[in-house]
Amino acid sequence: MELSETFHALGDPTRLRILRLVAVAKLNVSEVVSLIGVAQSSVSHHLAKLKALELIREERQAGFTYYSLAVDASDARWPLIQLAQKSEDAHGDQARLTELLRRREDRHTLNEKLLEPGQSWLLWASALSSLLPKLDVADFGCGSGVLTAELSRWARHVTAIDRSAAALEQAKARLSREKRSNVSFVEADLHDLPAGLPKHDLVVISQSLHHVNDPAAVLTQAGQLLKPNGRVVVMELMPHAEGWVKARLGHQHLGFEPQTLEAALHAAGFTDVTLTSTPRDGSSPFRAFLLTASRPARPSKRAAREARA
Template sequence: MKEMASLLRIVADETRLRVLRLLSETPLNVTELTTILGLAQSGVSKQVGTLKKAGLVRERREGLKTFYRLSEEGEVPEEGRPLWALLMDRVRSTEDSRHDLVRLADVLEAREGDTPGLHERLLAPGESWHAWSRMIMTLLPTMERAVDLGCGGGILTAELARACDEVVGVDISGSALSAARAHAERVGLTNVRFVEGDMTTLDLPDSCCDVAVLSQTLHHLPDPMVGLQVAARLLKAGGRLILMELLPHDEAWVTDKLGHLHLGFAATDLESMMEDAGFRITSLETLPPSRSERFRAVQACAVWE
């Protein structure tokens, strides 16, 4: 009875259940789990440690990395085995409401060698799953339409599609949109459409969107205010702007290699621009970089009134 009570206490946590669901599919390391869950690595490590201590997961080393796998039924303390079998049966059959399995597929694809190049890794502050997950969590539960202005390869567009009835991804780059369409098809999304062209000529009616996203888009525009004005035109009253931008930096190579027209923006300047465009800012936060990142990013949420 003691083992059963202990098991019930341990699994009475959503994050641990999500970890167990993922490990029931394949062994993963903490970095991969962090990417999928969109949580702080320290918190994920703690939850995995709790599961390991309880005998519910096992670890194995591969070179410098440690991978965790789900314990086999025979590896679980004997008294808790019947409950463990029932629990895992329910966990595997539960609806993937947070779309962890979709992100798992992306992680496994990256593991197989389809990893980002140098420039994409360097831009991780604004293109990391952790940062994007935090942005998605600022949205209201149900949205009819979102527009991703400057959607690039469409990774964030796909995330938005899981929170909205319809998403429109806009980008001036045809090659980027080809990748975006391929990604949306790969993950089975049918409520996304992509539009190639300048956002200022976008054929969408005024006040048609609940959410507008500008994720690392303003630094590609000659006049950053234009992006904010387009977002304002498209948003309904009370609609939300989700903004992610790089803070000022001295990496001048991005001008030639990545087409950046601005070397980041001060948070105070972004705040002023949003207010000048008619937005009421509800949050603005500088995201901390990891040791490997050259750039820092700022995230903001604002309401169009």
């Protein structure tokens, strides 16, 4: 194959990104689309071009066509491929690929794990949540409503709050498909919730605090929306260095030290703060933790002092 044709083909940045991904793992078209966020028609076009140049090969597996690198060290173009692999990953493609491969691995091992007592965590979470009392729950930053739908299975009522009209539309469509009638939707900024919302037993803030400007102010709003003895659950990410999430996903904070949010919960008047974190997983740059806290029936001395100050 002409070297100049390969140089020319890899002059296209999207094609180069695709080549770098399939050089690491066999991927199908939908996977490539989800990793680089480019339309499927365009991805198919680039894959066809790379295949015509014999840079990648395709094979069928379980009904899907998978693409992988077809060039090895015996090919004159090998140094070019190595150069492409060493270039800067400006779009964060490799981190998303790592996450995709982790999810793939999870799916492969799910059936085996379900046979191990104690390993079927999803089923356990679902079964245990069905034993909870019927609570009124507020879902702060509900996004497209995946968690809202889970909450609505056992809650008496869920108030799904988000500032994005588009996200709320997706959440409404999801909940309507699942025929849930115990969810209401509020378009609002979490820093400044509308007056007159009913009080809740539980506020859930899952992966939303890293999107807001002032997490402490949002935790204060959570406290004000709770009934006496109400609880809050916060799911967040540990500090990380994946700067691409700011431009691509709109994150404001690259994770949090749990102690920072614990202190903010205390300052917002919460007590009985608990922290649970997941073990470090070498294959993912992200690590989650979970905080729970209670809003006391009467404000603690410290919260009363801080409210007066």
